Amino acid sequence: MNKTWWKEAVVYQIYPRSFRDSNGDGIGDLNGITEKLDYLKELGIDVIWLSPVYQSPNDDNGYDISDYRGIMKDFGTMEDYDRMLAAAHERGIRIVMDLVVNHTSDEHSWFVESRKSKDNPYRDYYIWRDGKDGKEPNNWGSCFSGSAWEYDETTEMYYLHLFSKKQPDLNWDNPTVRKEVFDMMDWWCQKGIDGFRMDVISMISKVPGLPDGEVGENGYGAFGPYVCNGPHVHEYLQEMNKEVLSKYDLLTVGECSGVTVEEAKKYASLDGKELNMVFQFEHMDLDGGETFKWNDRKIDLVELKKVLTKWQVSLMGEAWNSLYWCNHDQPRMLSRMGDDSPEYREISAKMLATCLHMMQGTPYVYQGEELGMTNVPFEKLSDFRDIESINAYHELVEGGVLNGEDMMRYLRYKSRDNARTPVQWDDSENAGFTSGNPWIMVNPNYKEINAKEQLSREDSVFRYYQKLINLRHTNEIIVYGSYELLAPEDPAVYAYTRTLENEKLLVICNFTKENQTFLTPEEFSGKDDIKVMISNYKDTECAANMVLRPFEAVVFQLKD
Ligand code: GLC
Numbered sequence: 001m002n003k004t005w006w007k008e009a010v011v012y013q014i015y016p017r018s019f020r021d022s023n024g025d026g027i028g029d030l031n032g033i034t035e036k037l038d039y040l041k042e043l044g045i046d047v048i049w050l051s052p053v054y055q056s057p058n059d060d061n062g063y064d065i066s067d068y069r070g071i072m073k074d075f076g077t078m079e080d081y082d083r084m085l086a087a088a089h090e091r092g093i094r095i096v097m098d099l100v101v102n103h104t105s106d107e108h109s110w111f112v113e114s115r116k117s118k119d120n121p122y123r124d125y126y127i128w129r130d131g132k133d134g135k136e137p138n139n140w141g142s143c144f145s146g147s148a149w150e151y152d153e154t155t156e157m158y159y160l161h162l163f164s165k166k167q168p169d170l171n172w173d174n175p176t177v178r179k180e181v182f183d184m185m186d187w188w189c190q191k192g193i194d195g196f197r198m199d200v201i202s203m204i205s206k207v208p209g210l211p212d213g214e215v216g217e218n219g220y221g222a223f224g225p226y227v228c229n230g231p232h233v234h235e236y237l238q239e240m241n242k243e244v245l246s247k248y249d250l251l252t253v254g255e256c257s258g259v260t261v262e263e264a265k266k267y268a269s270l271d272g273k274e275l276n277m278v279f280q281f282e283h284m285d286l287d288g289g290e291t292f293k294w295n296d297r298k299i300d301l302v303e304l305k306k307v308l309t310k311w312q313v314s315l316m317g318e319a320w321n322s323l324y325w326c327n328h329d330q331p332r333m334l335s336r337m338g339d340d341s342p343e344y345r346e347i348s349a350k351m352l353a354t355c356l357h358m359m360q361g362t363p364y365v366y367q368g369e370e371l372g373m374t375n376v377p378f379e380k381l382s383d384f385r386d387i388e389s390i391n392a393y394h395e396l397v398e399g400g401v402l403n404g405e406d407m408m409r410y411l412r413y414k415s416r417d418n419a420r421t422p423v424q425w426d427d428s429e430n431a432g433f434t435s436g437n438p439w440i441m442v443n444p445n446y447k448e449i450n451a452k453e454q455l456s457r458e459d460s461v462f463r464y465y466q467k468l469i470n471l472r473h474t475n476e477i478i479v480y481g482s483y484e485l486l487a488p489e490d491p492a493v494y495a496y497t498r499t500l501e502n503e504k505l506l507v508i509c510n511f512t513k514e515n516q517t518f519l520t521p522e523e524f525s526g527k528d529d530i531k532v533m534i535s536n537y538k539d540t541e542c543a544a545n546m547v548l549r550p551f552e553a554v555v556f557q558l559k560d
């Protein structure tokens with residue numbers, strides 16, 4: 001396999017609003033990021049994926065962009081941005097920008113023009129349709145509740161918005177739209193950025209005719225089959241690659257809702273025609289259900305192993321994986337599949353990290369994950385800031401689909417806001433995030449869980465992530481080795497091997513708080529040249545019949 005820097009890199013995701021506030025207005029900002037670059041350097045990451053910092057009215061916290069070439073006032077100025085970029089580069093850290101081009105804000109000048117008249121030059125930048133029998137053009141529901149169509153009185157037509165009504169979808173079938181997007185991307189590349197994370201890029205090409213979808217619990221039709229991996233998506237990405245990406249040395253990752261393994265081989269093929277890698281959701285969606293993500297079911301480990309193994313094995317040698325447990329759209333994995341009680345918090349955080357970071361693919365660490373940050377004890381609806389969570393509460397509770405108490409429990413478990421509370425820097429007021437009023441509550445556990453404390457201790461979660469990242473940088477087998485699942489039906493233990501030439505790794509992770517036994521494969525048991533590469537207990541030894549302690553994780557290394 002060809003060796004490239006982005007296969008060997010570890011990415012750290014920053015959600016700027018919640019990272020570090022430098023000027024006391026309660027909102028994280030670019031200067032706050034610059035301040036903390038040494039912290040990230042110490043962690044050892046190679047790349048920062050920066051969630052959107054562009055000008056935006058903030059209906060969806062920056063994922064609704066009104067000027068792609070401007071910086072959001074809350075976050076600072078373009079001079080602050082340039083300083084941050086230069087300071088990152090000085091430290092050998094690359095910056096990957098979020099690229100949100102499935103839609104713009106309704107306050108973007110293109111849309112302001114587009115809605116003015118049917119013959120406006122920008123009309124065809126968006127997806128406008130006539131109503132059908134006095135109703136919406138089709139039955140699609142938006143990701144953020146309600147219809148995916150908004151009626152506009154000026155021209156008496158509807159526009160499509162797969163997300164909020166302040167996020168109208170761009171019409172990618174219009175070549176002028178594609179050219180505008182490519183020019184803007186090129187402008188950022190000229191500035192010296194190092195790549196793009198492409199927001200819901202699998203949804204840019206819609207099936208012509210926009211057919212009705214299958215109706216769900218909320219009464220709306222599902223657009224998925226007509227939007228995800230649509231008819232021209234690969235053609236458009238190949239064009240983007242030819243026009244922009246191929247001219248620079250970039251890391252490109254597509255957020256691909258609804259992507260299958262077969263589709264991923266096209267998006268992220270090693271031949272480099274489209275993107276470097278995709279973000280897939282199959283493992284994250286395992287606890288979904290009739291009311292979508294809103295429930296408190298646990299992910300079944302056997303299912304999880306099956307899905308992750310499918311991605312590991314199928315992409316091997318053909319396309320590239322990204323690896324993640326957490327991001328700004330997911331609750332904290334530690335509270336989801338680990339155990340966030342004081343007793344097991346750190347040990348289970350390290351177990352989850354081991355399990356993920358030993359796989360093939362580019363790992364993503366989401367801010368605070370390296371500290372063992374947990375879900376948040378939100379009490380009431382007014383504690384939430386996220387448009388998806390708030391709208392879903394109204395739609396499902398007021399629509400009688402769920403009762404208020406259940407929905408609150410589900411929000412507490414699954415809401416995106418669990419990932420969006422401020423990074424806990426120290427045990428001072430507001431966790432050292434701001435000297436003002438934070439825009440969203442601080443998790444009250446910041447006195448115990450914070451960076452200052454984590455850095456002061458050799459056995460902390462932070463130090464463990466540091467070790468994992470360093471191991472990846474110094475052992476090619478972790479990057480390029482092939483993967484094989486062991487004991488697929490074991491409901492408690494996730495074990496797999498990695499193999500590269502004459503070297504082999506055995507990764508064993510106990511996902512429960514009970515002791516578990518595990519039969520070590522013969523080639524590992526009884527050998528005296530077996531080394532422990534990393535483990536979350538101090539005294540782990542290789543045995544034929546291992547008794548794993550609660551959330552124990554270990555990587556054994558065998559070299560001929
Ligand atoms: C992506 C983003 C999410 C955002 C949505 C709409 O899924 O990760 O945060 O709300 O797209 O832009």
Ligand code: CA
Nearest residue numbers: 021023027029
């Ligand atoms: Ca600020």
